[in-house]
Amino acid sequence: MSNNPLQDKEKVKCSAKTRRGTFCQTSPVTGKKRCRMHGGAKGAGAPKGSKNAFKHGRYSREFIENRRAATSRRREWMAFFREMGSEIRKTY
Incomplete structure (x- = not known):
């Protein structure tokens, strides 16, 4: 040295x-x-707090909660329709 x-x-x-x-x-x-x-140059890289990499939000917490709520509502409706279908069949 x-x-x-x-x-x-x-x-x-x-x-x-x-x-x-x-x-x-x-x-x-x-x-x-x-x-x-x-990447060593001045100003290289994304600015702090940049949302440029955000594409769709499919895996965001809000989207997942909404999807789960919609699925449970759909299951409730399907159960209701199944029950109503059996009720209608009994009357005929």
């Missing part, structure tokens, strides 16, 4: 993995672990 800070900086490489599974050979941006191409 030398006293030259530029030489030590060159030994540090980007911590991102390439498609081949090896590490990127580029040196990282100052103060970061990644190079400019792998």
Whole structure:
């Protein structure tokens, strides 16, 4: 290890993995672990609290509760119709 800070900086490489599974050979941006191409650039990444990845909400708590309530109502109606069907058949 030398006293030259530029030489030590060159030994540090980007911590991102390439498609081949090896590490990127580029040196990282100052103060970061990644190079400019792998997210070390200023402003890289989604802003805090971004909802851009939200697609449909099919698995959100509210949607699941609504689906369960609708299923139970449908089962109640089906039981009611079955009962009414048997009542109608008895009268004929």
